[in-house]
Amino acid sequence: MExxxxxxxxxxxxxxxxxxxxxxxxxxVPRRLPHLRGVQSAAAFRALPSPSPGWRRRRSGMVVRAEMxxxxxxxLESAWNKLxxxxxxxxxxxxxxxxxxxxxxxxxDVSVPVARSFIESVTEKAIGTDVIPGVxxxxxxxxxxxxxxxxxxxxxxxxxVFAKSGPTVILLAGLQGVGKTTVCAKLAxxxxxxxxxxxxxxxxxxxxxxxDQLTILGKKVGVPVYSEGxxxxxxxxxxxxxxxxxxxxxxxxxxxxxxxxxxxxxxxxELKEVKKAVKPTEVLLVVDxxxxxEAASLVGAFNGEVxxxxxxLTKLDGDSRGGAALSIKEVSGKPIKFVGRGERVEDLEPFxxxxxxxxxxxxxxxxxxxxxxxxxxxxxxxEELQNKIMSAKFNFNDFLKQTKxxxxxxxxxxxxxxxxxxxxxxxxxxxxxEKNVKFMESMINVMSADERERPELLAGSRERRRRxxxxxxxxxxxxxxxxxxxxKMRARMQKMMxxxxxxxTPDMDNLMESIKAEEQAATGTGQRRRKYxxxxxxxxDSMRGYRR
Ligand SMILES: Nc1nc2c(ncn2[C@@H]2O[C@H](COP(=O)(O)OP(=O)(O)OP(=O)(O)O)[C@@H](O)[C@H]2O)c(=O)[nH]1
Numbered sequence: 001m002e003x004x005x006x007x008x009x010x011x012x013x014x015x016x017x018x019x020x021x022x023x024x025x026x027x028x029v030p031r032r033l034p035h036l037r038g039v040q041s042a043a044a045f046r047a048l049p050s051p052s053p054g055w056r057r058r059r060s061g062m063v064v065r066a067e068m069x070x071x072x073x074x075x076l077e078s079a080w081n082k083l084x085x086x087x088x089x090x091x092x093x094x095x096x097x098x099x100x101x102x103x104x105x106x107x108x109d110v111s112v113p114v115a116r117s118f119i120e121s122v123t124e125k126a127i128g129t130d131v132i133p134g135v136x137x138x139x140x141x142x143x144x145x146x147x148x149x150x151x152x153x154x155x156x157x158x159x160x161v162f163a164k165s166g167p168t169v170i171l172l173a174g175l176q177g178v179g180k181t182t183v184c185a186k187l188a189x190x191x192x193x194x195x196x197x198x199x200x201x202x203x204x205x206x207x208x209x210x211x212d213q214l215t216i217l218g219k220k221v222g223v224p225v226y227s228e229g230x231x232x233x234x235x236x237x238x239x240x241x242x243x244x245x246x247x248x249x250x251x252x253x254x255x256x257x258x259x260x261x262x263x264x265x266x267x268x269x270e271l272k273e274v275k276k277a278v279k280p281t282e283v284l285l286v287v288d289x290x291x292x293x294e295a296a297s298l299v300g301a302f303n304g305e306v307x308x309x310x311x312x313l314t315k316l317d318g319d320s321r322g323g324a325a326l327s328i329k330e331v332s333g334k335p336i337k338f339v340g341r342g343e344r345v346e347d348l349e350p351f352x353x354x355x356x357x358x359x360x361x362x363x364x365x366x367x368x369x370x371x372x373x374x375x376x377x378x379x380x381x382x383e384e385l386q387n388k389i390m391s392a393k394f395n396f397n398d399f400l401k402q403t404k405x406x407x408x409x410x411x412x413x414x415x416x417x418x419x420x421x422x423x424x425x426x427x428x429x430x431x432x433x434e435k436n437v438k439f440m441e442s443m444i445n446v447m448s449a450d451e452r453e454r455p456e457l458l459a460g461s462r463e464r465r466r467r468x469x470x471x472x473x474x475x476x477x478x479x480x481x482x483x484x485x486x487x488k489m490r491a492r493m494q495k496m497m498x499x500x501x502x503x504x505t506p507d508m509d510n511l512m513e514s515i516k517a518e519e520q521a522a523t524g525t526g527q528r529r530r531k532y533x534x535x536x537x538x539x540x541d542s543m544r545g546y547r548r
Contacts, residue, residue: 069322069360075104076145076361083138089126094141098123101145109292109323114152114330122148146357152326153353158310158335163281167199167245168252171238171278172312173271173302174286176259179314179340181210183286184256185217186340186348192221196251201241202227203234203274204258214256221345226253234258234270235277242278255280263298268305275306283308284337289316292323293331300332313351314340325356394490396444396452439474443482446471458483 079097086093098119105115126144162168170187174180181204188198200218202225204210211227218225226241238255245253257274260267275283285302287295299311311328316339319325328336336351444452446468451457458464458479465483469476 069108070320072104072108072322072360075107076101079104080138080142083136083141086137089129089137089141091123091127094123094126097141105326108321108326110326111293111296111323111331114293114327117330118148118152142361146361149326149357149360150353152330153351153356154329154335155353157350157352158337159350160337161281161309162252167242167250168282169242169278169280170252170254170282170284171257171271171275171280172255172284172286173257173306173308174259175263175288175298176261178259178286178288180204180259180286181213181217181256182343182345183312183314183338183340183348184214184254185221185223185345187254187338188218188223188252189221189345190338190348191252192223197249198223199241199245199248199250199253200225201238201253201255203237203241203255205230205232205234205237206258210256210258217345233273235273238274239277253278263301263305268302271306282310282337284310284312285334286312286314287324287328289313289319289322289324289339292321293327295324296327296331299328299334303332303334308334310335310337312336312338312340312348317341317347322360325351394486395455396447396486399486399489400441400444400452440482440485443468443472443474443479455483455486459487 079100082097082100083089083093101122102115102119105118106112110118122141122144125148126141129140129144160170172180172183172187184200188200191198200214200223202211202214204214208230211230215225215227226237226244228237228240234257241253241255244250255274255278257271258267283306285299285308287298289295291298295311295313299308302308311332311334313324313328313336316325325336325339328334338348339351341347341349447458451464451468458468462476465479466476468474469479472479
């Protein structure tokens with residue numbers, strides 16, 4: 001793909017824009033702003049859609065970073081810039097960028113332990129990642145950081161859970177002024193759009209205005225509000241509200257509870273009582289994004305005391321740091337289910353960790369480019385492997401790669417076990433398989449490059465097998481078994497591959513039988529030899545065939 005994009009803008013402001021320039025310089029392939037080619041006027045430029053969610057186009061024509069997470073995004077940018085010109089990521093050359101990332105996280109108000117463990121896992125993954133042809137190391141690091149950010153924020157989107165029968169009860173808790181009452185209306189609006197009927201329950205009896213506020217908001221979104229004034233007990237109000245919802249066949253009730261200036265025993269006890277009275281499907285703690293890591297510890301504290309199912313993060317629109325969004329899941333173990341981005345009832349949306357990470361990095365284009373490149377690499381690797389198998393060139397390097405990949409997924413037989421109708425394997429068998437991989441690895445590690453590539457060298461020379469045994473501290477018999485196992489694997493794979501290509505029918509019963517028996521019989525025992533009389537002869541045939 002072409003490596004340069006030219007900004008042919010007549011607006012000097014747009015050309016001067018430093019962020020756009022630094023981003024354009026950062027990317028090599030594909031160009032980040034190809035859609036700017038041929039744009040001849042500032043008006044045409046302003047009419048373009050924003051290049052990515054993390055950017056905002058000003059009326060002046062300048063592209064500027066949106067406020068949210070702005071600080072963190074800028075901090076991370078300096079990390080990528082330090083990697084320009086390096087040809088691969090190493091422990092040494094990523095040390096400084098990692099310090100920048102750590103600083104950026106701390107400035108975003110992420111707690112020290114969370115930042116530390118984030119840096120550790122990014123470092124480990126960045127160094128361990130294979131170089132992807134065509135991808136710059138800094139782009140690769142962006143991808144690693146993105147994936148880790150997604151994990152840090154909980155991985156997958158955490159959906160609202162609905163009751164299997166009867167009304168779903170959502171209990172909202174939180175400190176004063178975090179936006180609980182507003183969230184009640186926002187949630188009702190969101191659920192109504194999903195086609196659910198809702199009812200709001202006013203169980204905040206301490207602030208009379210809270211009931212009025214809820215009534216007004218309920219009217220605004222067209223949802224009934226159940227209230228008993230300020231004299232009733234919150235748990236009774238919630239219970240009666242639920243009864244009413246049942247009688248009206250309402251799908252969801254949202255219970256608004258009272259907030260306090262800070263966490264206190266009375267509030268926790270009251271919440272526990274309401275929880276006991278209505279047995280909610282969801283207990284959601286509403287927290288203010290602007291309180292950063294404090295919000296995360298609050299979620300942890302409420303979860304420990306009352307038991308919650310998730311958090312709703314409000315006022316994200318005013319938060320330029322992002323510490324709360326980044327820390328809540330890691331600190332409390334509970335997911336963020338929704339985020340509030342404004343005061344309007346429409347300003348609530350499910351929390352998508354992947355979209356949030358992209359917003360932080362502001363580099364959606366880089367990420368999709370790296371993903372595509374990875375896909376191509378995987379495809380090329382798979383094709384190469386297939387060719388090797390079909391041409392009987394499957395060697396010890398491939399063997400090691402495959403067995404490692406397999407052991408990471410939990411052994412070959414576990415994968416077979418995933419096929420409907422096949423037996424599942426036990427954790428003990430998986431552990432055994434993993435031990436076997438280490439055992440084999442120690443022998444393969446002492447082989448010469450030639451021997452790894454051409455296993456027939458070992459098959460044909462006792463001398464070589466003896467040497468490998470001596471250098472790896474194993475017996476000659478164990479080395480011979482490893483060699484024979486490689487040819488077995490080659491034969492099996494050829495057979496399966498042939499079957500997949502319609503050349504043969506796979507003998508799956510036989511295959512399962514042999515894998516099971518292999519796992520039961522200790523390597524090198526007489527039992528194994530007796531069981532494998534047939535298989536060995538077949539393997540020997542395939543070995544002979546190969547050597548011919
Ligand atoms: N910018 C912004 N403001 C919000 C958001 N959510 C709520 N607010 C505002 O925050 C203020 C407090 O919101 P409430 O819903 O009254 O808070 P509360 O938690 O119910 O307060 P108490 O009833 O006193 O416990 C209001 O002015 C809301 O408009 C948000 O996502 N973004």
